Amino acid sequence: MDVKDHLEFFDANIPCLAACPVHTNAGLYVAAIADGDDESAYLAARLPNPFASVCARVCAAPCEDACRRGTLDEPIAIRALKRFVTEQYGVEAGDSSLASTIAQPPETERSESIGIIGGGPCGLSAAHDLRKHGYKVTIYEATDRLGGMMVMGIPEYRLPRDLISKEIDSIISMGVEVRLETKLGADVTLDELDERHDALLLSIGASLGRGLDLEGYESDGVLRAIEYLININSGYTIDVGDKVVVIGGGDVAMDAARTALRTDAYEAQATEDMTERSAMTAALDAARTAVRSGARQVTVVSLESETEMPADHFEIEEAMREDIRFIHRRGPKRIVSEGGTVVGLETVGVQSVFDDTGRFAPVFDSGDVSTLDADTVILAVGQAVDVASVESDGLAITTRKTIEVGPNSLATTMPMVWAGGDAAHGPRSLIDAIADGRKAATEIHEAFGGVAAEQPKGQMVKLQQFHRFEDRYDVIARIDVPTISSDRRMGLTMVETGFTPEQARCEAQRCLRCFANILLDADKGVLCGLCVDVCPVDVISILPSEEVNPGRLNATALVLDEKSCIRCALCIERCPT
Ligand SMILES: Cc1cc2nc3c(=O)[nH]c(=O)nc-3n(C[C@H](O)[C@H](O)[C@H](O)COP(=O)(O)OP(=O)(O)OC[C@H]3O[C@@H](n4cnc5c(N)ncnc54)[C@H](O)[C@@H]3O)c2cc1C
Ligand code: SF4
Ligand code: SF4
Structure with a gap:
């Protein structure tokens, strides 16, 4: 069996990664924190997400909803652990920040120019990736500030404004041109922008109140x-x-x-x-x-x-x-x-x-x-999308009053015009908008003959070859995200505070390391039962196949309970084939 043919299975089997719209391998950075390697943890969190520091404060955290540890007691506090490493290496970390090593201008410039309409998380994430690919990028923003609902909607006591500015600045400094107070539909038309650029992305959000x-x-x-x-x-x-x-x-x-x-x-x-x-x-x-x-x-x-x-x-x-x-x-x-x-x-x-x-x-x-x-x-x-502002003959609008896009392409009904974020799907979350921005950038790049690099998988952290879980990893209770007392919650004071290093390491040790997949290769198995015998937590079983799949008779199934496996790899060490 070629493992590469089964990467989709492995990805789906890492619940936090599968649930994250930008496919952050959260378990990988949580485990790196447990191992004391905070720098690698930051890189694992930042590589797929140009707004790692913002998301560390306010992400809706679908990874926590899916986290396998939640089936034992409570999910890992993944978002708060991300904050623990962005505070050390993110845009907010000053001289020790590693953010600019990732938000680098391209080595080779391309001739094509892309217009992005709307400077929220979707548009800015697209700008980040398109600049990396070498395109000329101009953002047209209706208001006097970039950031979209990060600055206009989410209150400051949840998300500090200087943090958003730093994360936006690191993207703009890659060489993005910005035109503020330029509203599509009022200051410029879609047809004019279509003439001016080789491709367009509509990321105008959903900022009208219903x-x-x-x-x-x-x-x-x-x-x-x-x-x-x-x-x-x-x-x-x-x-x-x-x-x-x-x-x-x-x-x-x-x-x-x-x-x-x-x-x-x-x-x-x-x-x-x-x-x-x-x-x-x-x-x-x-x-x-x-x-x-x-x-x-x-x-x-x-x-x-x-x-x-x-x-x-x-x-x-x-x-x-x-x-x-x-x-x-x-x-x-x-x-x-x-x-x-x-x-x-x-x-x-x-x-x-x-x-x-x-x-x-x-x-x-x-x-x-x-x-x-x-x-x-x-x-x-x-909230509703201001569809009147994007009015153009060739652009279809759905019955929900969002911009119509192809299900997997984000392409609109106008040639070389894409749409993403809340404008295309209705109000959702930051990480969905960021994922759309990145997806649109890939689609645009491919439309110009480019090949988007595969997201690196599992390369950032060196785990010990046969690592051991901490003793009592299964009974350590989740540490609640620390907050200030309610009598100090005045004005704009941030409500959440971060984990201390001791709290972060303790919380991270609860992770089940689902990314360390144990592959039971049916083609090579000889059903000797040695893995069943050696497993210290008895989570491998050899069963009649109909117990696992009622339609499959007269065969044998080798089953591993991922929820209880402690990733000790003794089964691999013992396996004769
Ligand atoms: C009050 C509130 C709290 C939220 N809290 C959270 C949270 O805690 N966690 C979370 O994950 N998500 C949260 N969200 C959702 C999240 O903010 C949005 O899903 C996300 O910002 C959508 O990104 P976007 O880029 O698609 O659109 P937006 O962020 O809306 O950005 C669109 C940008 O386009 C500009 N624009 C609009 N029309 C035009 C035009 N005609 N021409 C040029 N520019 C235009 C706008 O000014 C804006 O800057 C919250 C939303 C709100 C409203
Ligand atoms: S236990 Fe760890 S690896 Fe598994 S889903 Fe939760 S965070 Fe991810
Ligand atoms: S890695 Fe360890 S706990 Fe997991 S199945 Fe193999 S022997 Fe059992």
Whole structure:
């Protein structure tokens, strides 16, 4: 068997790597931290991700959701461990930073010029990779700053602005031209840019707030979360009064809720996890920002129960520690106003949110109506793409009002025009946008005859040939990400703090090192059973094949339980073939 033919299997068998949209081999850097090799750990985290330092603070961390250790107790704190190494070697590390050794200008320049419209994480990540390939790159950004939702949406107490600036500067210093305050659709048209460049990438995000078809919606004191956060992050002051109510839930959830309220019946439909989760993130950010703006009582109203809420549990717990109140299982019925100004929100009880098959199908109790007092009602009910700004004859827009792209190519319906990030898929996460930027850069490079280099696999860390897990690795409990106490959470102070070296090493030792795959080669096996015999944790079994695959009779299966394997490699040492 040629191992190269099975790389896909190996990748899929490393849950953290398979779940990461840019395929960061997280286990590799976690293990490097456990072994005390923080420099290699940083390189393993930074190579696939030009925003390693930003992601170390606020990544949605799909790798942690997938982490195999979570099947034993709790997942590895992968994101916090990444922060531990970016603090030593990332853009924030000053003289010891290794970031510029990766964000290098190309050795050979190419003649083709690429226009990128939108300077958020998608556009900037594409610029990083396209410069590496040698293209001339110009970013057109509508506002006076680069960064997109990293600077306009995510609050500063979660993501420091000087850190974002440093990570963006390291990309721009590769030789990227930037035109700020140049809005597609207002200052320049798509057809003009198409003429000016050899290829285009549309990465304009989804920065329009969605409204809600609700009585009283036009009253003074009703704000959309995204616009509220953009204004606060741009330095404006907004007086929200003493009592703030935030209606949290994605567009699908809210559309469903409105329809069900009107008809008492709602046809079940699938919610898109990332879109719903992104709206709830905005709801929590708006609520926590309102607390910091001086509101005395902030309440988040959600259709879901606490366990059903599509949000990061760490963020929910932090919001609770900041005295934000949650009212679950209630839907918005009407905004109550007096003289055109908000005074409250009428809500209706929710009996259930999902049907028996797990599909989203809220059922309301129309007899259970109550009113919350409010000076301001903030709607965090999803974001929309400003599709009017990209209007052009050849560019197709989907029914969801996103830019239509090929499923695997990110190519739009216009020749040599690609689209990615929230603009192409609706609101998702930073790492999805970064992955799209990198994918679009590869597609553009290939369209010009280039061959994108394969992402290096498993080359950064030298593990001992037969490494040993720490004693008691299986009972060490997850170390929670350290935060400052709630009474010190004023203004822009960062809430999360980093791991100490002792905490980082201890947490990293919990990793099951799923990247160290043990290959049981069926072609070479002689079924001697020596591996079964030598395995100290009894995780290899020889079984009749029908026990593993009921359709396969009269054969033998050699099975290894990856969850319990301690990667000692004694089986390899003992194997006679
Ligand atoms: C409040 C909030 C909190 C979030 N928190 C997190 C989090 O903790 N973790 C996480 O992973 N994700 C989070 N997200 C989601 C994440 O920020 C986005 O998914 C990501 O930024 C999308 O990247 P993008 O490049 O596609 O778009 P954007 O970041 O939106 O960038 C688009 C850029 O295009 C510019 N632009 C728009 N229209 C035009 C035009 N016509 N011409 C020129 N330029 C234009 C915009 O000004 C912007 O700079 C959050 C989002 C919000 C709103
Ligand atoms: S245990 Fe380690 S290698 Fe396995 S999925 Fe979790 S972080 Fe990755
Ligand atoms: S590597 Fe060690 S623990 Fe894993 S299957 Fe082989 S002998 Fe057993």
